[in-house]
Amino acid sequence: MKGNEAIAEAAIQAGCRHYFGYPITPQTEIAAYMAKRMPKIGGTFLQAESEIAAINMVYGVASAGKRVMTSSSSPGISLKSEGLSYLAGADLPALVVNAQRGGPGLGGIQPSQSDYFQATRGGGHGDYHMIVLAPSSVQEMAQLTIKGFELADEYRMTSMILADGTIGQMMEPVSFDFDIKEAPAKPWATTGTKMAREHNVINSLYLNPELLEKTNIERYKKYEIIAEKEALAEEYLTEDADIIIAAFGIAARVSRNAVNEARANGIKAGLIRPITLWPFPEKVFAKAAEHAKQIISVELSMGQMIEDVRLATQCRIPVSLCYRVGGMIPTPDQVYQAIVEASEKGGK
Amino acid sequence: MATKEFLFAGFGGQGLLFSGKVLAYKGLIEEKNVSWLPSYGPEMRGGTANCSVIISDEPVGAPIVLNPDVLVAMNLPSLDKYEKAVRKGGIILVDSSLISRKVERDDVDVYYVTATRLADENGTGQLANMILMGKLLSVLDEYNEETVSAALEKCISARHADMLDYNRKAMETGRNYAG
Numbered sequence: 001m002k003g004n005e006a007i008a009e010a011a012i013q014a015g016c017r018h019y020f021g022y023p024i025t026p027q028t029e030i031a032a033y034m035a036k037r038m039p040k041i042g043g044t045f046l047q048a049e050s051e052i053a054a055i056n057m058v059y060g061v062a063s064a065g066k067r068v069m070t071s072s073s074s075p076g077i078s079l080k081s082e083g084l085s086y087l088a089g090a091d092l093p094a095l096v097v098n099a100q101r102g103g104p105g106l107g108g109i110q111p112s113q114s115d116y117f118q119a120t121r122g123g124g125h126g127d128y129h130m131i132v133l134a135p136s137s138v139q140e141m142a143q144l145t146i147k148g149f150e151l152a153d154e155y156r157m158t159s160m161i162l163a164d165g166t167i168g169q170m171m172e173p174v175s176f177d178f179d180i181k182e183a184p185a186k187p188w189a190t191t192g193t194k195m196a197r198e199h200n201v202i203n204s205l206y207l208n209p210e211l212l213e214k215t216n217i218e219r220y221k222k223y224e225i226i227a228e229k230e231a232l233a234e235e236y237l238t239e240d241a242d243i244i245i246a247a248f249g250i251a252a253r254v255s256r257n258a259v260n261e262a263r264a265n266g267i268k269a270g271l272i273r274p275i276t277l278w279p280f281p282e283k284v285f286a287k288a289a290e291h292a293k294q295i296i297s298v299e300l301s302m303g304q305m306i307e308d309v310r311l312a313t314q315c316r317i318p319v320s321l322c323y324r325v326g327g328m329i330p331t332p333d334q335v336y337q338a339i340v341e342a343s344e345k346g347g348k
Numbered sequence: 349m350a351t352k353e354f355l356f357a358g359f360g361g362q363g364l365l366f367s368g369k370v371l372a373y374k375g376l377i378e379e380k381n382v383s384w385l386p387s388y389g390p391e392m393r394g395g396t397a398n399c400s401v402i403i404s405d406e407p408v409g410a411p412i413v414l415n416p417d418v419l420v421a422m423n424l425p426s427l428d429k430y431e432k433a434v435r436k437g438g439i440i441l442v443d444s445s446l447i448s449r450k451v452e453r454d455d456v457d458v459y460y461v462t463a464t465r466l467a468d469e470n471g472t473g474q475l476a477n478m479i480l481m482g483k484l485l486s487v488l489d490e491y492n493e494e495t496v497s498a499a500l501e502k503c504i505s506a507r508h509a510d511m512l513d514y515n516r517k518a519m520e521t522g523r524n525y526a527g
Contacts, residue, residue, distance in 0.1 A: 026388055109388070170411050171369070171384040173376050250410075257409040332410055 003141040004168040007071070007097055007161065008033035010142035014149040014180055016067040016095070017043035020057040022050055022076060025109045026165035027099035030071040051076040055083030055096075062092035063202040065189025067149055071097035073165075074115050075106055077123065084158060085124025089204025091219070093152035095145065096130070097161040099168040100300075102327040110327025111165035113249060116304035119162045120278040127216050129223055131159040131230070132277040134248040138172035144275070150181045155226055156188075162277060164300065166250040166329065226279055233281035234273040237263065241270030243342050244288050246309045246319075247298040248274045250329060255298045258335035267343045277305070285312035294342045295319045298335055300328075351404035353413040356477075357430055358422025358443075360397040363477035366503065367420070368399035370481060374499035375403035378492070383411040396425060418488075420480055422446060422463075439487060441480050459487060461525055467518065475518035482522025491523055 001009070008030045011019070019034040031047065038045035048054035054070045061068035072080060077098045087094055100115045102108035122128045131151050133144040141163060148159035190200050206212035237259060238244055247255040252273040262269035272288060274281050288295070294317055297306035303321040310319050322338040324330045354371060356364040365386045372384040385400040400413035419434045420441045421427040427440075427447055434440055436455045444460035451458045461483050463476035472479070485491040500515050 165388070166385065166411065169386055169388050171372060171382075172408070172411075173382065253408075254410040254412075260409070329412060331412075331414055333414075 001138060001174050002029055002169060002171050003135070003138045003163065004029035004099065005033050006138045006141040006174045007145045007163075008037070009176065010145035010178075011067075011069055011095065011149070012037055012041065012043070013176060013178065014067060014146045015183060016069050016149065017041065018058075018061045018066055018068040019044065020046050020048050020054040020061075020068075020070050021072065022048055022054050024073045024076045026101060026111070026168050027071050027073050027097065029168070030097060051079035052083065055080040055087075058094050058096075059083060059087055059090070059092060062087065062094045063090070063190050065183075065186035065191060067093075067095075067153070067183055069095040069097065071099070073099045073101045074103050074112065077115060077118070081118070081124040083124075084130065085122070085126050085128065086204050087158050088122065088124070088128035088130070089126060090202050091156040092158070092202065093149075093156050094158050095148045095152055095161070096158055097145075097163065100162065100164045102325065108327040109165065111250060111300060111329060112325065112327060113162075113164055113251060113300035114302070114304065114325065115162065116277065116299070116301055119160050120280070120308070128219065129157075129278050131155070131157060131226065131279075132162050133159060134162050134275060134277050135167055136249050136252045136273060138167070138170065138174045140275075141167060142174050142176060143178070146178055146180055149183075151230065153183050153186075155222060157222075162249070164250050165327075223279075230276060231279040231281040231283065232275040233284045234275060235284065236271040236273070238270035238272060238288055238292075240268055240291075241288075242268045242293045243270070243339055244292045244295045245269065245271045245298055245335065245339070246274070246285070246295055246305065247271065248277060248305065251298045251300055254330055254332050255335050257332035258339060261332065261336045262339045262343075267339060269339050269343075274305070277308075280308045280312060282308075282312040285309055286314075289313035289316045293317060293346065296322050296335075296338050296342055298322045298330060298338075300330070301325060351402065351406060352417045353415070354401040354403070354418045354420070355398060355413045355416035355430060355433075356401070356420045356422075357396070357398040357426035362397070362422045363474065364397055364420070364422060365399045367477040367481045368401045369503050370478075370496075370499045372401050372403070373502045374490075374492075374495050375401075377495045377498050377502075380404060381406060381408050383408040385411045385413075396423075398426065418484065420484060422476070422480070424449070427451070439484075441484055441487075443476060443480060445476075457487075459483060460527055461522065462527075463522070466521055466525070470517070470521055472514050472518040472521065475514060478515050478518035479522035479525070482519035483525050484522070485519075486523040
């Protein structure tokens with residue numbers, strides 16, 4: 001099954017019955033899958049007239065308390081950013097998929113990770129975050145989609161799957177043996193008062209600045225809890241590592257090969273693969289900085305996650321960048337050479 | 349077979365992505381770890397197309413095949429581009445009805461199959477890809493009729509069930525091709 005299809009199937013299994021989108025390479029398989037399946041299971045598939053329309057339809061269904069999603073790729077996510085900000089302002093749970101492609105502008109259609117800043121800093125205007133999940137296999141495309149819905153509901157906020165063209169297009173075996181948490185009761189949803197309760201109001205407009213300040217501060221308290229509880233990373237051979245690679249998604253898979261190559265040649269290399277990009281797994285990096293000599297951030301961008309790595313390690317050890325951009329992907333050999341270079345330099 | 353990396357390359361429309369898919373499903377049915385990565389976008393619609401397949405006893409790392417153990421080349425630009433990338437001791441399969449030149453390397457095993465011509469002659473037009481696949485599996489000593497058949501059934505939708513026999517026949521043609 002393709003990575004994109006795994007997302008769509010997992011969403012359906014998670015109880016999502018509403019999908020709104022607008023086609024764009026390299027994620028259109030999600031829409032195609034939904035178009036085929038949704039009518040058969042009593043769901044809604046709607047190809048909107050634009051990305052902006054689609055995200056606002058998501059806002060509508062989320063307000064009514066149902067699991068809902070949209071998907072797009074980089075330029076389309078920029079268009080959706082206004083809606084992402086409104087979803088945050090109204091504390092609505094939703095799932096948004098970004099199968100990243102090269103940018104800026106229309107860019108290209110080949111894989112990229114250059115929307116890291118946009119995703120982890122919120123994307124739209126205002127003080128807010130989204131939970132950002134970074135799958136690195138087709139299995140994880142499914143798994144993190146389900147987790148995305150669960151976290152979105154638990155914290156009343158948007159989850160973003162930050163994938164890329166490669167993971168979206170590739171096929172791998174995937175098992176759908178998941179224990180899925182059903183959507184919790186949503187007493188705040190606009191489901192009709194039936195004359196039995198006060199009106200629920202979903203809104204992101206606060207003309208009273210004191211109230212808006214209070215709301216933002218409350219929201220950030222929630223973010224603190226999430227940062228404490230939900231940060232997630234996979235560590236590979238890090239325990240005794242001198243050189244640690246930081247990489248997510250497709251870059252992590254390439255890096256894993258390079259780490260194996262380095263180990264085979266007697267270099268103590270390891271890999272930290274952030275699974276949540278927001279919240280960033282700071283503690284894992286802080287701990288690694290206690291014994292490792294250097295970190296190399298491997299990215300399909302000009303260096304975005306590297307800033308979070310430096311923040312998490314408080315620049316206690318050197319952090320360098322190994323990258324390809326514009327739709328190009330670093331080769332295992334390129335990453336291995338970066339490890340060799342770092343190992344010769346020594347660090348700390 | 350610990351890990352084998354395959355690269356299928358040619359024109360869009362020759363069915364390279366499909367043959368990669370059959371190979372990957374065959375691996376999956378045989379309980380291996382597999383990955384399949386296509387080139388995508390406008391390339392699929394008539395330009396050059398290629399597809400990376402990895403079959404391994406271990407979990408698959410990077411899914412992109414840069415130095416294949418096996419290259420299946422179905423047009424000249426693909427052979428020109430990837431011939432040098434094949435691992436020493438690897439295998440190159442050439443559709444010699446479309447590529448007239450010979451492989452220059454002498455440290456790889458090369459098989460020339462007039463696949464496209466054979467496909468036309470045998471009434472399995474357009475299935476040159478599967479003739480090459482038949483040959484490839486027989487060269488690798490991996491032609492397991494049962495899993496091949498199961499993989500084909502996975503990859504051919506019920507709507508096109510009538511194509512199953514053509515595909516089987518094409519693969520048999522490749523399997524029995526001496527060359």
